[in-house]
Amino acid sequence: MKEPGFIPSHGHYQTLLSYRKAEVVYDLTYRFCQRFFSKGDRTVDQMIQAARSGKQNIAEGSKASGTSKEMEIKLTNVARASLEELLVDYCDFLRVRDHAVWEKGSKEVRYVRKLGSQPGETYETYREICETRPAEIIANMHSVSFTKPTICSTSRYGGWNRISFKRADFARG
Numbered sequence: 001m002k003e004p005g006f007i008p009s010h011g012h013y014q015t016l017l018s019y020r021k022a023e024v025v026y027d028l029t030y031r032f033c034q035r036f037f038s039k040g041d042r043t044v045d046q047m048i049q050a051a052r053s054g055k056q057n058i059a060e061g062s063k064a065s066g067t068s069k070e071m072e073i074k075l076t077n078v079a080r081a082s083l084e085e086l087l088v089d090y091c092d093f094l095r096v097r098d099h100a101v102w103e104k105g106s107k108e109v110r111y112v113r114k115l116g117s118q119p120g121e122t123y124e125t126y127r128e129i130c131e132t133r134p135a136e137i138i139a140n141m142h143s144v145s146f147t148k149p150t151i152c153s154t155s156r157y158g159g160w161n162r163i164s165f166k167r168a169d170f171a172r173g
Contacts, residue, residue: 013062020121022055022083025146027123028130029086032142036135047089053082090143099136102144112141 013019029051033044061075094101102108115125123130130138 013059016058016062018079019055019058019062021116021146022051022058022079024116024121024123024126025083025086025142026051026055028126028138028142028146031123031130032135032138035131036138043089047086050082050086050089054079054086057082087143090139093139094136094143097136099139102140104144108137108140109144112144112146116146 026048029047033047037044057075057079061072061079064075065072091101093099115121118125126141129141
């Protein structure tokens with residue numbers, strides 16, 4: 001068996017469930033903002049930057065993990081905070097427009113989560129829905145079915161006692 005080196009294995013963020021989910025969240029958010037907000041609306045920049053920050057900080061934290069667990073934890077927390085900010089934006093979008101919010105166990109949530117459990121999930125998994133359904137449906141997909149689970153996947157194994165970015169740790173959603 002190969003002995004671990006001085007610097008433990010790190011990186012490989014593309015294999016992390018949290019990164020893959022955050023990438024889908026970013027792609028969907030970008031397209032949502034382009035479709036449903038006016039050009040120049042400050043909300044567009046805020047939402048896209050929050051989605052991007054969530055994704056990028058997972059990648060950066062994964063890369064930093066080999067030399068600094070403290071930095072890995074800090075960047076993971078930044079990712080979680082950014083995704084939480086995005087979640088609030090989607091909830092605000094629904095609230096101020098008097099749209100219904102899907103209940104946790106609703107058939108809509110179950111359907112979207114089933115789609116999200118498919119191996120190799122990408123934006124393409126949701127393209128038809130996102131390009132043909134009204135804003136209320138897509139915002140609900142984000143708030144209940146994407147952004148919140150992605151936040152959870154960044155924190156499930158986090159904390160000062162143990163944080164790991166190994167693929168096996170995130171194999172289950």
